[in-house]
Amino acid sequence: MPASARPAIARRTRQMALPALLVMGVAAISIVLFGSTARAQGTGSAQPAAPATTVPAGTHNHALGNTGGTSYQDTELGTGSASGRQLYVQACASCHGTDAQGSARAPTLVGLGSAAVDFWIITGRMPLEVPSQQAMRKNPIFSTTQAKEIAQYVASLQVPGYVGSVPQGPSIPGPIDLSQANLAHGGELFRLNCSTCHSLTANGGALSYGAYAPSLVPDTPLEIAEAIRTGPGNMPRFSIAQLSSQDEADIIKYVKYITHPQDRGGFNLGHVGPTTEGFIGIVVGVGLLMLAAFWIGDRA
Ligand code: HEC
Ligand code: HEC
Structure with missing residues (x-):
């Protein structure tokens, strides 16, 4: 290479180094931006993370099928334990009334169902x-255990004068098995049904009317499962027709995955997903x- 060509190449290298x-x-700005969206939406940082996968084994094992809340009868309830009653009277009756009739x-709370x-407890x-x-x-x-006792007691309550027993909402689900759950399908369902309120990263978000959809980080x-089927507060409730038991397991697996991701080294890039990571x-x-190409070209 003639010596006179060298300055020209060096100049070109400098020109190309700029782009x-x-x-x-x-790239650096995107990392900062994407990294901070997740954090800016997060509010649950002060909340302790709950154990990810252990679910206390239920004493009864209902599928969460009865979400219409109109025709279900929980045959294993109906009596309510003495300690459930005692705890209810001590902790709840002052506001919700001795027969849970409200005040x-x-x-x-009559007819809500044990789930x-x-x-709420x-x-x-x-x-x-x-x-x-x-x-x-x-x-x-x-x-x-105490929560379950109170819940079963409340679900056993009847309205005086009501003919037959009061229809109950969903009852507490049995052990939740996530071994067959499909993570990718759960992600799809989460983005479709939940992310508008709870954000894409499940870190929660404000709703327009002053209500707040909390972070799902601490949830077991x-x-x-109980939130999906009972729809607490301003959250809609999802029936079995809208989300099957399999869908529910898929969503739970996905929520546990994105709220407790295993980052095997490297930056997490905000856990927004493969599109960001690819980008x-x-x-x-x-x-x-x-x-690298300009550096090699310069040396040649
Ligand atoms: C200081 C009064 C107070 C006490 C004590 C109290 N609650 Fe409540 N409870 C409320 C109020 C007010 C609401 C409505 C709040 C809301 O929707 O955010 C509510 C809502 C609920 C709901 C949801 C009702 C629905 O229609 O979705 C459940 C379930 C519930 N309480 C159960 C209990 C139980 C069980 C106890 C006892 C362990 C208890 N509460 C103790 C005041 C009380
Ligand atoms: C319309 C908005 C909205 C949608 C859609 C929604 N949620 Fe919620 N969710 C809420 C609100 C609001 C609360 C808080 C209710 C309260 O405390 O009064 C909540 C509470 C919860 C909680 C309890 C969080 C905690 O620990 O305090 C869980 C779990 C949950 N939602 C899961 C889901 C899942 C899973 C989906 C999708 C299948 C979903 N939500 C869809 C608004 C929504």
Whole structure:
């Protein structure tokens, strides 16, 4: 190569280095932006993460099939244990009434079904301490066994004068088996049915009317299943026709996966998914390749 050509190549290299640096800059900015969307939406950082997959084995094993809340009879309930009654009277009756008929301070619980009552206790929402627009998740004061006893007691209550027994909403599901659950399908269903409120990363988000869809990070599979079937607060409830038991397991598996991802080294890129990762991979990769190519070309 004639010596006079060298300065020209060096100049060209300098000219090309600029676009390459630009590309790298865009990559860096995307990492910062995508990385922080997840964090900006997150609110549950102060909440302790619950154990991911252990679900206390239920004493009864109903499929969550009865979500219409109109015709279901839980044959294993109907009596309600003495300790369930005692706990209810101590912790709940002052607001919800001795027969759970409701009062000026709190809604009726008759006919809700054991899953709903269980959900509100194990997520710490009840007993309510400070009345607010929306009962918040906090550390539960009852064990899961106590919660179940209260829930079964409440589900056993009848309305005086009502002919027949009051139709109950869904009952507490049995052990939740995620071994056959399909992660990819769960992701699809989550993006379709849940992400508008809970955000794509399940970190929660504000709803337009002042309500708040919480982060799903601390939720156990049982809590997610109960929320899907009973629709707490402003959340819609999903019937078995809308989401089958298999769909439910798929969604739970996906939620547990994105809220407790296993990052095997490297940046998590906000856990937004393969599109972002591919995009950043291409931008960074192509940027590096361009730099390498110019460096080699310069030496030749
Ligand atoms: C200080 C009063 C108070 C106490 C004590 C209390 N609650 Fe509540 N409860 C409320 C209020 C108010 C609401 C409605 C809040 C909301 O929708 O966010 C509510 C809502 C609920 C709901 C949801 C009702 C529905 O229609 O979806 C359940 C279930 C429930 N409470 C169960 C219980 C149980 C079980 C206990 C006892 C362990 C209890 N509550 C103790 C005031 C109370
Ligand atoms: C229309 C908005 C909306 C949609 C859609 C929605 N949710 Fe919710 N979700 C809420 C709100 C609001 C709450 C809080 C209810 C309350 O505490 O009053 C909630 C609460 C929950 C909770 C309890 C969180 C906790 O620990 O406090 C879980 C779990 C949950 N949702 C899962 C789901 C899943 C899974 C889907 C999709 C199948 C879904 N939600 C769809 C609005 C929504």
